[in-house]
Amino acid sequence: MLNWLTSNATALAILLAALTFVWPVVQFILVRRKEQQAHEFEAFHRLIKELVSPGPDTQFIWIDRQMAVLFELRHFPRYYEITVRILDGLREKWSADPEFKWPRLIEELDLTVKYIRHRKPNKSLDASGGAPLVSSLVRRRVL
Numbered sequence: 001m002l003n004w005l006t007s008n009a010t011a012l013a014i015l016l017a018a019l020t021f022v023w024p025v026v027q028f029i030l031v032r033r034k035e036q037q038a039h040e041f042e043a044f045h046r047l048i049k050e051l052v053s054p055g056p057d058t059q060f061i062w063i064d065r066q067m068a069v070l071f072e073l074r075h076f077p078r079y080y081e082i083t084v085r086i087l088d089g090l091r092e093k094w095s096a097d098p099e100f101k102w103p104r105l106i107e108e109l110d111l112t113v114k115y116i117r118h119r120k121p122n123k124s125l126d127a128s129g130g131a132p133l134v135s136s137l138v139r140r141r142v143l
Contacts, residue, residue, distance in 0.1 A: 037078075044076050048086065063102050070108045073116075080116045087113050 005012070051069045054061045073083050087109050094100045094109075 040076060040078060044073075044079050047072055047076075052090070063105055066105055067108045070105070070112045074112055074119075077120060080120050084113055084116055 047069045051066055051073075052061075070087075073079075073087075076083065091106060091109055091113075094106055
């Protein structure tokens with residue numbers, strides 16, 4: 001063993017130097033990824049709030065801003081499953097409200113849901129509302 005170590009000392013030194021360099025790079029990448037996920041989380045939740053809550057200064061919800069938010073939700077693939085469920089619920093609520101007078105908003109909502117379902121085909125994104133996904137998660141916890 002000692003003979004092998006002395007004969008491969010140069011290769012081992014190079015390997016150790018490479019690992020010494022690579023480890024901080026890996027750590028940096030992991031930290032940046034975590035920061036990016038936190039940033040996406042904040043941005044996603046801010047968009048959802050803008051979609052369903054009136055502005056604090058005017059107490060109005062601006063239709064064009066809501067349309068822009070609906071469009072921007074397409075850029076959060078990590079949140080596609082919950083986005084579809086939220087948008088399906090909003091569509092039901094808005095469609096049932098006789099005072100809702102903005103068909104452009106429902107059209108943009110439908111376009112976003114269609115885009116998400118096309119980009120990430122998944123059983124939990126189907127029109128059934130994701131119930132099979134919930135029941136499978138519950139079964140996993142119970143077992």
